[in-house]
Structure formats: C-alpha cells, structure tokens
Amino acid sequence: MALYVGIMCAKCERVFLVTMTSRIKRYDSRQDESRYKLTCVSPCRATTYFTRADLRAYSVAANCFLRGYVLPGEYEELAKRVLG
Numbered sequence: 169m170a171l172y173v174g175i176m177c178a179k180c181e182r183v184f185l186v187t188m189t190s191r192i193k194r195y196d197s198r199q200d201e202s203r204y205k206l207t208c209v210s211p212c213r214a215t216t217y218f219t220r221a222d223l224r225a226y227s228v229a230a231n232c233f234l235r236g237y238v239l240p241g242e243y244e245e246l247a248k249r250v251l252g
C-alpha cells in the first residue's frame with residue numbers, strides 16, 4: 169500500500185491521484201482559493217470542480233496508481249482533511 173493525495177469523481181467514485189494524473193487542471197485562479205477541474209475517464213466523463221480543501225489522503229494498492237486513478241475497492245480513505 170502507498171499513500172497518495174487524491175480527489176474522487178462525484179459520479180463514479182474513481183479516485184484520481186493528483187501527482188499521477190493529467191486530468192486535473194486549474195480552473196479559476198482569480199478566486200481567493202484556486203479552483204480545480206477534474207475530467208473523469210471514459211465512459212464516465214463527469215466533471216468535478218474542487219479546491220485543495222476537498223483533497224483527501226488515500227491508501228492505494230500497489231501497482232494500481234500508474235494509470236493515474238484507482239477504482240472503488242482499490243483504495244481506502246485515510247483522513248477527512250489533509251490540506252487547506
């Protein structure tokens with residue numbers, strides 16, 4: 169198991185690992201707090217907007233992190249709030 173900071177897709181509950189995915193973009197930096205946009209993979213393709221306060225720490229099974237996200241059952245949420 170390895171520890172990563174991630175954001176969960178609100179629709180399909182995949183967790184995207186912020187250091188491993190290119191699917192997270194800064195959305196609006198004019199706000200006091202930067203907002204980010206996650207675009208999920210096909211076939212979900214849902215868009216999730218979030219700030220650093222929405223990030224969580226996840227324990228991720230070995231070898232699952234390389235594709236940039238993990239599926240329900242491959243991760244365990246460790247903390248309610250890790251940043252922000």
Ligand SMILES: [Zn+2]
Nearest residue numbers: 177180208212
């Ligand atoms: Zn999704």
